[in-house]
Amino acid sequence: MKILITGAAGFIASHVADAYIAAGHDVVIVDNLSTGYQKYLNPKAAFYNMDICDPALEDVFRLENPEIVNHHAAQISVPLSIEDPLLDAQSNVLGLINLLQNCAKFKTRKVIYISSGGAMYGEADEYPTSETYNPKPLSVYAINKMVGENYLYFYNHQYGLNYTVLRYANVYGPRQVSHGEAGVVSLFIEKLLKGIIPTVYRYEGEPDGMIRDYVFVADIVQANLIALDKGENDAYNIGTNLETSTLQLYTEIARQMGIDTPPLYGEARKGDLHRSQLNCQKARDILGWQPQTTLAKGIKSVIEYFRSQE
Numbered sequence: 001m002k003i004l005i006t007g008a009a010g011f012i013a014s015h016v017a018d019a020y021i022a023a024g025h026d027v028v029i030v031d032n033l034s035t036g037y038q039k040y041l042n043p044k045a046a047f048y049n050m051d052i053c054d055p056a057l058e059d060v061f062r063l064e065n066p067e068i069v070n071h072h073a074a075q076i077s078v079p080l081s082i083e084d085p086l087l088d089a090q091s092n093v094l095g096l097i098n099l100l101q102n103c104a105k106f107k108t109r110k111v112i113y114i115s116s117g118g119a120m121y122g123e124a125d126e127y128p129t130s131e132t133y134n135p136k137p138l139s140v141y142a143i144n145k146m147v148g149e150n151y152l153y154f155y156n157h158q159y160g161l162n163y164t165v166l167r168y169a170n171v172y173g174p175r176q177v178s179h180g181e182a183g184v185v186s187l188f189i190e191k192l193l194k195g196i197i198p199t200v201y202r203y204e205g206e207p208d209g210m211i212r213d214y215v216f217v218a219d220i221v222q223a224n225l226i227a228l229d230k231g232e233n234d235a236y237n238i239g240t241n242l243e244t245s246t247l248q249l250y251t252e253i254a255r256q257m258g259i260d261t262p263p264l265y266g267e268a269r270k271g272d273l274h275r276s277q278l279n280c281q282k283a284r285d286i287l288g289w290q291p292q293t294t295l296a297k298g299i300k301s302v303i304e305y306f307r308s309q310e
Contacts, residue, residue, distance in 0.1 A: 001228075002026040004066035006052055006099065007073030008045070009036025011176045012114075012168075015217050016070060016224045017042050023225065028064045030057065031073065040175055052095035061102040068228060069103055070112040071096065074145075078119060081141035082270050092144035096151060104159040112227045113152055116145045117167030117237045117278045118213065128213075128243075128277040131167070131235050138273065149235060156233055164231040166223055169239025169278045172298060173217030174305035184246065185214070185299065188253050189306050199264040200246045203274060209246030210268065211275035213239040216293035216301075226287045239278035240291045253299055 002025070008017040009031040020027050027045040030052060041047055048060050052073050074092050075081065081088035096113075103111055121129045122136035137143045155161040172185035191198045202209040215238065223238045250263045283289045293301075 001067045002028065002064060003068040003070055003228075004028040004030060004060070004064060005045075005070045005072065006030045007036065007071075008042075009033055009038060009040050010072065011040075011173070012171055012217055012220055013070070013072035014040035014042070014175060015173070015221050016072065017045055019221045019225055020070075021045060028060070028066060030060060035076075035177065053090060053098055055098075057098055058102055058105070061106040061108075065106055067109045068112065069099065069108050069110070070114075070224060071099060072114050074114070075141065078139045078141045078272075079269055081139050081144070085140040088140045088144055092141070093147055093151075096148050100151060100155045100161065103161055104155060108161065110162040110164070110228075110232075111152065111155075112224060113148060113163055113165050115149055115165050115167045115235065116142060117239060118170045118276050119273070120145050120167065121276070123273060124276075127275065128241055128279040129237075130279040131237055131282055162232050164227040164233075165235035166220075166227060167235055167237050167278070168220065169213035169215045169237070169276070171217055171220050172214055172302060173220075174302060176217070176302070184249065185253070185302055186306070188250055189257070189299075189303055192254065192257055192259055193306060193310070197261055197264055198250065199266045200250055201266050201268050201272060202246065203268045203272075206274065208248065210272055211243045211245055211277065212249075213242060213277045214244050214249065214295055214298070215239045215291055216298035219291040219293055222292075223283065223287065223289050226289050230287050234286070236283040236287060236289075237278040237280045238283060238289070239280050240295075241278060241280050242295075243275065243277045244295060249295075252296060253303070256296070256299055256303055 008029040032051040119142040176186040178187035
């Protein structure tokens, strides 16, 4: 089938595009290269250098007529969303609406929408957090991801546009850029390779830093493959159901790199959640998906990737 992927010059979606092409699908990529890299674009995909807010997106839909749209393109920085809410809304709300309007007009069968279980639930009092929990977002980024899910519900009701929402935990893996909390694994590895000691951000009284659910990109890719045919009109947490503190993460990375220097410490930043851990039982039961990669194995893969880039 023909699949249009937004943001596939970036970390996660470039892996998804590779997997779709390997599975025999025709892939069309829309990316403005603002944070992605041309080198990550699969040469077997058709590529349009375009912002998802561009009215000319209609021309792409008219020409390519995709059956599935996989929507990864987004402004992903939580701190930046707080500093510049209009910028976040431009990409994560208006860009989505432009995409959905074209999906409705050109009879796209389904949208796979990438949301954020790692941010949207806020400081949840259900832990690990399931999809039935009422989100309490504490950042503009999280608010707009929740708004996006509401738009999907509307377009399904109004136009019959099917969707599957994948609520990612904190994804890491090869090709990840080292900026923002979402890139903490890559950030730590890059700094340590340069002989720089990274900073573990933490709240007062929480010496090990924040708690997160780290899921490897290859497992994320499998969820995107399954979502082509399953999970209609519902949302699924995609994580490991395991908690890892920032200090534990640093310690494992340093151990694998043969470094015994402790990290530096800094105060938590705006929008940082104390803890986030996803209950992924629904994805196991309905999608038949579960993570296969341990944190130690995933970190080893990322270290090898960065060393190969030197």
